[in-house]
Structure formats: structure tokens, C-alpha cells
Amino acid sequence: xxxxxxxxxxxxxxxxxxxxxxxxxxxxxxxxxxxxxxxxxxxxxxxxxxxxxxxxxxxxxxxxxxxxxxxxxxxxxxxxxxxxxxxxxxxxxxxxxxxxxxxxxxxxxxxxxxxxxxxxxxxxxxxxxxxxxxxxxxxxxxxxxxxxxxxxxxxxxxxxxxxxxxxxxxxxxxxxxxxxxxxxxxxxxxxxxxxxxxxxxxxxxxxxxxxxxxxxxxxxxxxxxxxxxxxxxxxxxxx
Amino acid sequence: xxxxxxxxxxxxxxxxxxxxxxxxxxxxxxxxxxxxxxxxxxxxxxxxxxxxxxxxxxxxxxxxxxxxxxxxxxxxxxxxxxxxxxxxxxxxxxxxxxxxxxxxxxxxxxxxxxxxxxxxxxxxxxxxxxxxxxxxxxxxxxxxxxxxxxxxxxxxxxxxxxxxxxxxxxxxxxxxxxxxxxxxxxxxxxxxxxxxxxxxxxxxxxxxxxxxxxxxxxxxxxxxxxxxxxxxxxxxxxx
Amino acid sequence: xxxxxxxxxxxxxxxxxxxxxxxxxxxxxxxxxxxxxxxxxxxxxxxxxxxxxxxxxxxxxxxxxxxxxxxxxxxxxxxxxxxxxxxxxxxxxxxxxxxxxxxxxxxxxxxxxxxxxxxxxxxxxxxxxxxxxxxxxxxxxxxxxxxxxxxxxxxxxxxxxxxxxxxxxxxxxxxxxxxxxxxxxxxxxxxxxxxxxxxxxxxxxxxxxxxxxxxxxxxxxxxxxxxxxxxxxxxxxxx
Amino acid sequence: xxxxxxxxxxxxxxxxxxxxxxxxxxxxxxxxxxxxxxxxxxxxxxxxxxxxxxxxxxxxxxxxxxxxxxxxxxxxxxxxxxxxxxxxxxxxxxxxxxxxxxxxxxxxxxxxxxxxxxxxxxxxxxxxxxxxxxxxxxxxxxxxxxxxxxxxxxxxxxxxxxxxxxxxxxxxxxxxxxxxxxxxxxxxxxxxxxxxxxxxxxxxxxxxxxxxxxxxxxxxxxxxxxxxxxxxxxxxxxx
Numbered sequence: 024x025x026x027x028x029x030x031x032x033x034x035x036x037x038x039x040x041x042x043x044x045x046x047x048x049x050x051x052x053x054x055x056x057x058x059x060x061x062x063x064x065x066x067x068x069x070x071x072x073x074x075x076x077x078x079x080x081x082x083x084x085x086x087x088x089x090x091x092x093x094x095x096x097x098x099x100x101x102x103x104x105x106x107x108x109x110x111x112x113x114x115x116x117x118x119x120x121x122x123x124x125x126x127x128x129x130x131x132x133x134x135x136x137x138x139x140x141x142x143x144x145x146x147x148x149x150x151x152x153x154x155x156x157x158x159x160x161x162x163x164x165x166x167x168x169x170x171x172x173x174x175x176x177x178x179x180x181x182x183x184x185x186x187x188x189x190x191x192x193x194x195x196x197x198x199x200x201x202x203x204x205x206x207x208x209x210x211x212x213x214x215x216x217x218x219x220x221x222x223x224x225x226x227x228x229x230x231x232x233x234x235x236x237x238x239x240x241x242x243x244x245x246x247x248x249x250x251x252x253x254x255x256x257x258x259x260x261x262x
Numbered sequence: 263x264x265x266x267x268x269x270x271x272x273x274x275x276x277x278x279x280x281x282x283x284x285x286x287x288x289x290x291x292x293x294x295x296x297x298x299x300x301x302x303x304x305x306x307x308x309x310x311x312x313x314x315x316x317x318x319x320x321x322x323x324x325x326x327x328x329x330x331x332x333x334x335x336x337x338x339x340x341x342x343x344x345x346x347x348x349x350x351x352x353x354x355x356x357x358x359x360x361x362x363x364x365x366x367x368x369x370x371x372x373x374x375x376x377x378x379x380x381x382x383x384x385x386x387x388x389x390x391x392x393x394x395x396x397x398x399x400x401x402x403x404x405x406x407x408x409x410x411x412x413x414x415x416x417x418x419x420x421x422x423x424x425x426x427x428x429x430x431x432x433x434x435x436x437x438x439x440x441x442x443x444x445x446x447x448x449x450x451x452x453x454x455x456x457x458x459x460x461x462x463x464x465x466x467x468x469x470x471x472x473x474x475x476x477x478x479x480x481x482x483x484x485x486x487x488x489x490x491x492x493x494x495x496x497x498x499x500x501x
Numbered sequence: 502x503x504x505x506x507x508x509x510x511x512x513x514x515x516x517x518x519x520x521x522x523x524x525x526x527x528x529x530x531x532x533x534x535x536x537x538x539x540x541x542x543x544x545x546x547x548x549x550x551x552x553x554x555x556x557x558x559x560x561x562x563x564x565x566x567x568x569x570x571x572x573x574x575x576x577x578x579x580x581x582x583x584x585x586x587x588x589x590x591x592x593x594x595x596x597x598x599x600x601x602x603x604x605x606x607x608x609x610x611x612x613x614x615x616x617x618x619x620x621x622x623x624x625x626x627x628x629x630x631x632x633x634x635x636x637x638x639x640x641x642x643x644x645x646x647x648x649x650x651x652x653x654x655x656x657x658x659x660x661x662x663x664x665x666x667x668x669x670x671x672x673x674x675x676x677x678x679x680x681x682x683x684x685x686x687x688x689x690x691x692x693x694x695x696x697x698x699x700x701x702x703x704x705x706x707x708x709x710x711x712x713x714x715x716x717x718x719x720x721x722x723x724x725x726x727x728x729x730x731x732x733x734x735x736x737x738x739x740x
Numbered sequence: 741x742x743x744x745x746x747x748x749x750x751x752x753x754x755x756x757x758x759x760x761x762x763x764x765x766x767x768x769x770x771x772x773x774x775x776x777x778x779x780x781x782x783x784x785x786x787x788x789x790x791x792x793x794x795x796x797x798x799x800x801x802x803x804x805x806x807x808x809x810x811x812x813x814x815x816x817x818x819x820x821x822x823x824x825x826x827x828x829x830x831x832x833x834x835x836x837x838x839x840x841x842x843x844x845x846x847x848x849x850x851x852x853x854x855x856x857x858x859x860x861x862x863x864x865x866x867x868x869x870x871x872x873x874x875x876x877x878x879x880x881x882x883x884x885x886x887x888x889x890x891x892x893x894x895x896x897x898x899x900x901x902x903x904x905x906x907x908x909x910x911x912x913x914x915x916x917x918x919x920x921x922x923x924x925x926x927x928x929x930x931x932x933x934x935x936x937x938x939x940x941x942x943x944x945x946x947x948x949x950x951x952x953x954x955x956x957x958x959x960x961x962x963x964x965x966x967x968x969x970x971x972x973x974x975x976x977x978x979x
Binding site for chain 4: 586590609610611612613614616617618619620622623624625652654656658660661663672673674675683684685686727728729730731732733734735736738739740
């Protein structure tokens, strides 16, 4: 069983009626209902819980963390950021969605600003698959069409992705590297662009499928803890 | 002209006679004398200068920063780390040498612990070229032999390098990814493993050559500042 | 079920008593007995069978091909090479072992000579894990020790690997990128260095484990056939 | 001085008046006049010359080959393909333009079909820079606009690029990885998408600049020939 924690900021759903209307159970609720349940144990956590719901205990019991945040990246506690980073380094999988790109967490793991171009104009997004051999696109066609989304455009200030899986086309004229993987320590990370809070993206079957595939792909492998530090020679050193 | 700042911690040369004997002018002095002077303006800076010698003014006048540090990574001021990171993101080249791998600077840019295996046993290191097409190995043979060095071994906890140029063989039985490049923002980074303070590595002609090549390779290109932020559509969006 | 075909040249086992002694059932036999049987259907094929045992029918019924060859790369039929390449492009997984690096098949898929340094001197090889997050190293420690192997050294004339998983240390002073992945078309490829015919490498439990993991990792994902060719516009083009 | 050979098929300019009108001196003529002349010696060659103008002598005197071909890929002599590949493996730079993607040369170096989606509909292409630190985009803004071009769409069946520099947006709804680098042997390759024969793309100043930058970037470095083959041990092997 893969233990998945879906973290959603869950602020706008409570503040803005137009968001609440789309996501009455929160973005975390929509993801939890949509993704593959087989072989997975789901838990959710949100910003307003103590330690954002991501306590030491929860983190140590999490194999894959799904992370959506937007309006209060600054208010996210630094010690919780450090705790999540530590778990990624130890092997926990991490799936960062949409505006999570600008979270303290993602920026710290990337080492860059993660800045980009953006626009809210109810425009069409089409995510093209550029790596058809990748497990994250199992069951996905040549592209995913989203009738309305926020635009994110290049240059996206991220490190060169280890793997580039999706590239988005936007109606207004931009493109974006919208599905990227990274390794950090023993952990695997997937960044996936779509999912603005004012659009029903997290009810889309293809989006569910991609996130479900990514849960499996980022789940930690079983392997002894990697050792670092002073190392005695394995061979004789001549003097 | 490429404006190069060679930063050396310069603590052990002043504390330990055995280091001072090898590097009477400091590691920065040995690098400054050894590397290619043509087309380059050199400056040096050290830990004990105000702001470690890396003031706003110096940083804004630097195209490529060479960085060697070891015993007081903790004492390095956070605001200077941030200043260097900002300059890398803006396009400044960065060459991190040897134990600089564990500096706040490098760890922040990498997003990982940068931990590794290590041992001081006066053993042989042989750096094999694995990317013979790369400008950083111009003029370098199939390998570089160093009769005595500190050992660094895998797993080296870094992100997957954008380019892997050297892999080291150690007499005691380990290997190490010892020449790695990264992009961060508009800047290019080269990590180069050798150079422990108790060995005369920074007098080696091949090491000079690699660092000289890396200065050229990491030097910023000329290009308008990249824009980030709100972006008006370039095409008409239908509603 | 993953349908695996283990292809072994099976020439030296029949010609050389010292090889037959180590591999009385052939290298393919040792691999077939050693790797994980759960969820896998195994078949073997060898050079001397009609069409090297890799007929259209067999290939179309294969999800993952394991390939070991050495002494008669030249005699391998070109049309069978083309058939295998086609299947890789369609999504079949491919695991190339040891001297398979110089096969027509691997060279064609790589686009390079795949030349290297080599030596048969009964020396020690140690394969270090450099990507501890990769499913191919599940259950594997920091390194795999092989008491005696043929040496392969850099420069290994391959394209830059998509992922570098193992790097070998050799007693005689060389290193080698010994576990590499590639994508070609819809198919995933793993090259794994060890396995000279005069050493009992294919009885080693860690080697079994790596190959078993690679079978799972290279197995094709389920996805509609990728379409190529003339494409009608998805959006209105203004004139 | 970098010795550059611009190879153009030069068939359609002679057959089709609408192409001749745009390129009266041939595509090779437009490129030759447009690109940076400083530090460069230019030569051109075309399909109908003996050995396509790419004789042993010409190839051995070429540092960087620029290659544009389209309608007679099949008629290109295999021995000349082999000769060019050999030179790339030895270190010659190669810049493949537009429909050169489907040449025997490029397919052989890639190991894939290099298939893609395509359409001729006089539509807008916008090439976005996704690697702002790369020497190939020196002097280039955030994107290059081409008012009319042929569309090439994903999936583009190439190996994962070593570096991805441009991604194209097309008016009809597709995207494309349109600036890609590869290493093959000692040689560096740049694939650049634009340049259909019925559009004046090769008079565009930005296109000139990118090709000029790529000439410098692909030019071979100076380094002793890489040795392959039997290698005596550098260290004592215990028995």
C-alpha cells in the first residue's frame, strides 16, 4: 500500500464563493475522490491545521505527498518546509501541482526562483505528451485538452528537468514545460502544471490519471538507507 | 574581458603550517597564478575580509566566481550567500571546487545535502574524461592523474548533473562524479572535485587548464534580462 | 504478465570447455533460472536458431528482450536487427548485457560506435550506485562487488545516458558508466555492463536482482499507438 | 578560423518557381550571406554535385556542417552518409535544419525514426527560449516570431535531447521541441526546426543569429584523438 497525503492550502475555497462553488469539498477533496484508490491509502491535510497538518508523525507515515498551495506561501512555517524536504531526501515522493511552483518547499528543492509568466484569461490549454514511454502517461492520449485554465509561460525558472513529459500550448501564444521530474536525495518529484482554483481541472479524468500514475512513479523504492560520511578504504592503499 | 573573482576561505593556510608550506600565497594565490590570464581580469577575496570580500560592488563586477571553502561553512554570512545566489540566477558563472560542495552556497543552489563519502589517506585519484566533446576538457588527455588526494565517494547527494564530464577512480576502491555542470536561472555552474588543502593539486597544469576552460564556459552570455510576471496575450483569446 | 525473451548468442558455451563449465545451461539458462519469475513469462532464443530465434512471431509476443552477444556480432542478420529496432520503437523493453554493447542492434539504436577500453585480466569490479532513487536499484546496497570480471573503460562511446545508475570501479585503474538507460521511440532500454562469459557473474544474486528490476522498468506501458504524419489544425488559422 | 560547409539539397529552388522566387541564390546562399562571417570560412555544397559535394577532401576540411535537405533523402548516397557520421564521431560539428530531421544522416545519428506531425498551412510559429543560459541564444529575446511556417508537432520521435533550447508554439494548436542538442562520439549536434522552402525564414536576423551561435557552439574543441581498444592496467592487479 502506498500511503498518500494530499495537502491543499484550502484557503480560497473558504474565502471565495466562486471557488467554493467549483470545489465544495476543496481541491483536496476532488483529488481524493478522483485518483486511483487501489493499492493506495489516502489522507488529506490543509494549511489551517496545526503544523499545516503535516506533523512529524504524518510525514513519517507518508510515502507520497501531493501539494497544492497558492495564496499564503509566505505563511507556511519554515520548520514544516524543512521537515518535508528531509522526507523527500529520505525517499518520500512529492507531486507539486500548479501554483505550488512558488511554494517555499518547491523553491528550496529546486534552488531557483521558479518564476514564470502568468495570466488569468480563461484560455485554452493543451498539454502535449513529449515522452510517450514514461509510466506517468500510461493511458493518456497524444494530448490533454483543458477548455479553460490560467496561463503559465516560459521562461520557467527551474533547473533542467531530469525528464520532460508534458509541454503545454496556450491559446494566448505561450508554451510551458508542464510535466517535469526531478530527483532530490533518495526522493522523486513530479511537477504538474494545471489546476487553477477557478477551473474544474481536478475533475478531469486525464488529470486524475496523470496524478494516479505519478503517485506510483514517485513512491519510494525499498532499499537500505544510504550511508554518508567517513569511509574506510575497500582496497589497500600503497604508501 | 571576463571578470573573475577567486574566493578562498584562506583559514587553514594561516592556521596550519603544513598547509602554509604547500600554499604560501594561499590556494587563491596558486589558482590566480596558474590559470589562463588572456582575456581575463582576476581579483581574489577571502573569508576574513568584510562581507568575506564579496560585497555588493564586487559581486556586481564579477562575471565568474571561483569558490573554495572548507572549515567554516557555518560562519559564512547568510546575506552573502543570498547575494551570490542572486548573481548566479542573473547569469554569473560559478565554479565550486572540492570541499565547496558542502558550502551553504552550493547546497542552496542544489536543493540537496551534497553529502558524500570521504577519507584522507594520501591515495591516488584518477579523473577520467567521460564527455570528450565538452569545452571544459579542451587540451586534456583521457584522464588526469593526481598522486595524492582526499577521497570523495558515491553516493554524492547532488541533483542529476546537466552534464557529467569527469568521473574519478580512487585507489581505495571508490568512484565519484567529479566534474558536473548545472544551470540555475541564467547562470552556469561547474563543480570540480579535486583540491584538498594538504596536497599540491592547485599547481597541476591539467587542473589549471580545466579551471581556465571552465571560466570561459561559465562566463555569462550577452542577452537581455529575462522577464517574469504578468504577461498579456500575444494572440486573441476567444470567449 | 510481462513476456520476456532472453536472447543469448550461445556460441562460446558450445566451443570453449572453460565457458561450458561455468555455464552448462548457457548464459541464457543462468539468467532464466536466476531472475524473478513472479509476473513474468520467460522464453529463450539463441544465435543458431532460424532467424536467431527472434522471428516476427516471437518478437510480436515479447514485452522485454534481454540480449547477450559477443563473438559473432557480424553474423547477426540485418533484417532481424531491423525487426528488433522496430519493436523497441513500438515500445518493447530492451536490456543489453555486457558485450552486447558492440552488437549491430545496440549501435544502431545508439547512433555511435559504442567503442570502449577493455582488458581480460581477472580483476575486481565494483559497481557503485549513483542513482539511489531508481527502481532498477531496489534492494541493492551501495555497491555490487564482482571478484573477477573483464574490464571495460572510458571513454565509452555512447550518447549521454538519459539516466546513469551504476558506475564501475576496476582494480586496474579504470572507471565505466555501467548502468545506463535510454528512450528510443516508445521503448525503454537499459544497458548493464557486467557478464563476461568466463566468470560466474550471472549466478550473482545482486545481478539477478538488477536484471529483474530492469525487466519491470523497461516493460512497455499501456497507451494507444502514437500517431505520426499529416495533422489537421486543432485551432483556426487566420490568413 | 572555423571551416563551415553549408549543404543544401538545392532541388526545389530549381524545380519550383515559387521557391526560386524566395531563394534565388538557394537556401545555402541565403544562409551564407546571413550568418556571421568573422572567424569563419564558408563553403557550400549541394545534392547534384559529385558525391553531393561532400567528398572525403571536403569533409576532412570541414569543422562544422550545416545540413538542409527535404525531397530526396532516399537518393542521398549511403557512403556519403557514413562519411559524415564518421566525421561527426571524430568531432565535426553538425547543424541539422528543418526537414533535415528526416535525412538518413540524422536518423542514423539518432537511432530513431525522427517522425513527427506536420502541416503546411501558412501559420504562425513562435519559438520560445527555454534555456536562457545557453550560448546558442546569445542576443536572442524571449522568443522568435515567424509569421508563416510549416508546422511540425509532437511527438517528435527523437532521443531525449541533451539540451532543450527552444520550444515552438504553432497557431494551429501544436508545440514542438525545436532547438535540441546532442553529443555523438566527439561531435556536437544542433537540430533547429524552422526553415521551410516556401517561406523567407532564412532571411530572418534572429535565425541568422541562432545559426551563427550554433556554428561556434558545435565547432570541435582541440584535444588528442580519443583512444579505444585493448588497455593495459594502470595499477597492479592482485591474483
